Amino acid sequence: MTDQLTASAVVKTPTPQRYAKQLASHLGRRSEVVEEASGTRLKLAGGECLLRPQGETLELLASAPTAEELDRVMTVVGSHLERFGQRNELLVEWQRPEAA
Numbered sequence: 001m002t003d004q005l006t007a008s009a010v011v012k013t014p015t016p017q018r019y020a021k022q023l024a025s026h027l028g029r030r031s032e033v034v035e036e037a038s039g040t041r042l043k044l045a046g047g048e049c050l051l052r053p054q055g056e057t058l059e060l061l062a063s064a065p066t067a068e069e070l071d072r073v074m075t076v077v078g079s080h081l082e083r084f085g086q087r088n089e090l091l092v093e094w095q096r097p098e099a100a
Helices: 016-027 067-084
Strands: 005-012 032-036 039-044 047-054 057-064
Touching: 005 067, 016 039, 016 047, 016 057, 016 067, 039 067, 047 067, 057 067
Parallel strands: none
Antiparallel strands: 005 057, 032 039, 039 047, 047 057
């Protein structure tokens, strides 16, 4: 099994469940959506992103085997969420773990 590169973002919103559902519905037209105990996993071409609504935040956990594929997952999920939440000024700021 190959190591996965990861990135995460925590987006403040009073309605994280609604945005997770909207993302899953929209992106699910072209990708697989898997409901899990920990959240909703979007399986995109080249990578995936776990959506975890918690309190007043939506946590995004992206992973992919290469930097290019991770960038694509981050761009797709982040840009859609920001567009959906434009009225509420949602901002997705991805963080990558520091290399050891």
